[in-house]
Amino acid sequence: MLPEIVALNTSPTLSVPWWKVVYDFSALTDWIDKSLHNSMSPFWTTITEMLIIGVLILLFYALVGLFLVYAERKVCAFMQNRLGPNRVGPFGIFQTIADLFKLLFKELIPIKNADGFLFNLAPFIVIIASFMAIAAIPFAKGLHAIDLNIGVLYVMAVSAMGVIGVLLAGWSSNNKYSLIGAMRSGAQIVSYELSVGLSLITIVILAGSMQLSVIVEAQRDGWFLFKGHISAFIAFIIFLISSTAETNRGPFDLAEAESELTAGYHTEYSGIKFAFFFLAEYINMFIVASIAATVFLGGWMPFHVGSWEGFNHIMDFIPPFVWYIGKTFFVIFLMMWFKWTFPRLRIDQLLTLEWKYLLPINLFNVLIMAFLVLMGWHF
Amino acid sequence: MNNEWLILFFLVGASFVGLVLIFSGIVAPKSTNPQKFEPYECGIPTEGVTWLQFNVGYYLFAILFLVFDVETVLVFPWAVVMKETGMAAFVEILIFFFILGLGLLYAWKKHALIWE
Numbered sequence: 001m002l003p004e005i006v007a008l009n010t011s012p013t014l015s016v017p018w019w020k021v022v023y024d025f026s027a028l029t030d031w032i033d034k035s036l037h038n039s040m041s042p043f044w045t046t047i048t049e050m051l052i053i054g055v056l057i058l059l060f061y062a063l064v065g066l067f068l069v070y071a072e073r074k075v076c077a078f079m080q081n082r083l084g085p086n087r088v089g090p091f092g093i094f095q096t097i098a099d100l101f102k103l104l105f106k107e108l109i110p111i112k113n114a115d116g117f118l119f120n121l122a123p124f125i126v127i128i129a130s131f132m133a134i135a136a137i138p139f140a141k142g143l144h145a146i147d148l149n150i151g152v153l154y155v156m157a158v159s160a161m162g163v164i165g166v167l168l169a170g171w172s173s174n175n176k177y178s179l180i181g182a183m184r185s186g187a188q189i190v191s192y193e194l195s196v197g198l199s200l201i202t203i204v205i206l207a208g209s210m211q212l213s214v215i216v217e218a219q220r221d222g223w224f225l226f227k228g229h230i231s232a233f234i235a236f237i238i239f240l241i242s243s244t245a246e247t248n249r250g251p252f253d254l255a256e257a258e259s260e261l262t263a264g265y266h267t268e269y270s271g272i273k274f275a276f277f278f279l280a281e282y283i284n285m286f287i288v289a290s291i292a293a294t295v296f297l298g299g300w301m302p303f304h305v306g307s308w309e310g311f312n313h314i315m316d317f318i319p320p321f322v323w324y325i326g327k328t329f330f331v332i333f334l335m336m337w338f339k340w341t342f343p344r345l346r347i348d349q350l351l352t353l354e355w356k357y358l359l360p361i362n363l364f365n366v367l368i369m370a371f372l373v374l375m376g377w378h379f
Numbered sequence: 380m381n382n383e384w385l386i387l388f389f390l391v392g393a394s395f396v397g398l399v400l401i402f403s404g405i406v407a408p409k410s411t412n413p414q415k416f417e418p419y420e421c422g423i424p425t426e427g428v429t430w431l432q433f434n435v436g437y438y439l440f441a442i443l444f445l446v447f448d449v450e451t452v453l454v455f456p457w458a459v460v461m462k463e464t465g466m467a468a469f470v471e472i473l474i475f476f477f478i479l480g481l482g483l484l485y486a487w488k489k490h491a492l493i494w495e
Contacts, residue, residue, distance in 0.1 A: 050384070054391040104399075107407050112416040124396050131392035132385065146384055153455055174429050175418040187437050190444040197451035204458040267419055272403040276396060348494035351440065355492045359447070359483065363476055366454070373462055374469050 023319060026142025053145055061134055061283060068282040069096045071329075072336055079340045106271035111174055114268065118172035123269075123276035125165030130283040133159040137290050138212050140300045140321040151212035152200050152295065156193075159287055160246075162280060163189040166255065169277070170265035181264030184347060185248055185255030191354040192252075195242035196288075198362040202235040202369045203228070203295050216299035223298035229377070231369040236296045238358055238365070240334065243288035245350070247281065250339035254347055285332060293327035300324040439491055450479055 032052075036045045070085065070093060077084025085092030110116065133155050135145045148154050163186060170182020206228050207215045218224075224232050245252035256264030266277045293299060300320030304312045345353070418425050454472070461468050486492060 050387050053384075054387055057388070058391055058395055104403050105406055105408075107409060108400075108403060109415060111418055114418075120400075123400075124393060127396045128389060128392035131395070132388045135385070135388040145388075153452075171430075173418065174425075175420060176425070176429055176431075177420060179429060179431075179433070183433050183437055187440050190448075191440060194444065194447045194451060197448070198454075201451070201454055201458045204455065205461045208459060208462040210455065210459060262419065262421065271407060272399060276399075351492070351494050355443070355483075356487070360480075363480065363483075367473065367476060370461055370469050370472060374465060 023141065025140055029142055057131075057135060057145055061131060064286050065279045065282050066096045066100065068286060068332065069099075069278070071332070072282070075333065075336045076340055079337075100275065103272050103275040108273060109268075109270045111268045114174040115172035118168045119268075120273075122165045122169035122172065123273050123280075125168065126162045126280040127276050129158055129161040129165065130280045130287060133287045134283065136212065137287070138216055138294060138299060139324055140319070143321065144213060147211065147213050149209075149211045152204060152210045152215070152291075155212075155287065155291055156197060156200065159284060160189065160193055162284060165280075166248075166265050169269065173265070173268040175268050177261040177263075178265050178267050181255045181257075181261045181267075185265060187347070188248070188252060188254060188350060189246055191351060192242040192245040192358075195238055195354060195358045195362055196246060198359075198366055199235040199239040199242070200291075200295060202231060202362075202366055205366070205369050205373055206232065212294055212299075215295060216301060219298040219301050222304070223296065223301070225296045225298075228369060229372060231365055231372055232296065234361065234365050235369070236292070238362055239292055239296070240331070242354070242358060243292065244335050244338055245354075247284045247288055247335075249281070249285060250335060251342035251345050252350060253339075253344060254350065257344060285335060286328065289331035289335065290324070290328045292331045293324065297327045297331075298323075299327075443486060443491065446482065447479075450475075 033045075033049070036048055040048070073095070074084045074092075085095035088094040088098050111119070136148055136151050136155050136158075138144045138147070166185045166189075167182045170178040170180075170185070173179070203215070203224050204210055206224055207218045209215060209218070215224075219227070225236055226232075228235070244250045248255045254264075256266065261267070266274055269277060300323050302312075302315040302318060302320070302323055304315060418429070454475075457468060457472060461472075
């Protein structure tokens, strides 16, 4: 009995002041890990950590989804000179929660002659794809669920899995509008996947690694957007366009064009099943925005200007998590701005834009970046 | 964290959807009306089978995607080692992109990129 009591008494304490934890979460996570190890066996430690991380990410996921729906309605309203939701709670912030409860208590209608199994499988696939992608994103220093060494490729691959859910939803609904929407969405996501990949490759050349935490660390002395000259800037713009297309949003929302296809691939979904598609769409938007923020805008790194010591110190004082959230929401705001500014493209214009403009430009851009790195002309 | 933890996120995602669906299935009302289960096509009764043949254009773009996506995945490892390898890697990617560009040009000339 004695050794256990000793171990309990000498449980490690946080070696840094509590407010410093905001700047480096690894101290906090190490401390939790060690104190769990001291109080129980390795097996139960792993189980507890899994539970904590799973619940935390799930909470974050739901909160981001709810907030983004609210933000979208508010941004849209102000762009159209309206007020938007303003009745439920202060400034209407509880509107989406009220909507969520409404959807939860709505009937789930099984469609006649629909493929029941695939119809129910589709929401699972879209949610799991976005949930697994969000797990690999670095939120702040040391606040990272999984740090894969192929992070960029992983996030790209897993978030593209969502298209299978969309195709299944459209196919199994026994509705011609849904089928058209799903086929359009397939062609669109498949095409723009190339541009997303190639514009990320441009930055991977510069960083020399696919691990997201290494990419963020490499931007300590300047974001890649500024480090890579014009080449990185072109890549950033292409990434913004193609990721907007990949999330079925903005001027590229052909898959759910409400004026032609009622609601596209999720026409037949009701109640909470519809909410899953809605949630996955907004989370996918968050994922591509945070990849843009991590890869191009320095993730949780503060903004520094050359030799302005005082300015840099003030910027360092803002916690990394705030930087990360700020950049991500800036990119999300840009995407919302696109949506409410540009008219919807036709499918032939959409495919022309990708295959005749973005893809050739992107191939040249990768070569230019390789040349810049070869000559050492980047900062 | 270990890479095996990916399974955890798969399970949490799946159980999240499953539990919410079960909860909704319990609390949501159920009523039967034969009209309600018809597919919604703007009020007109649905005509014929839905699972028709679709435009062959989608197939063409899927083939093109396959070629270029495999190429993208091939270029990723190259991009990681580009900095260290230097000149040799640059020449190799020039040749690779030249051949690939010829492929794109061929598809372009054959009007494969035109949607009809």
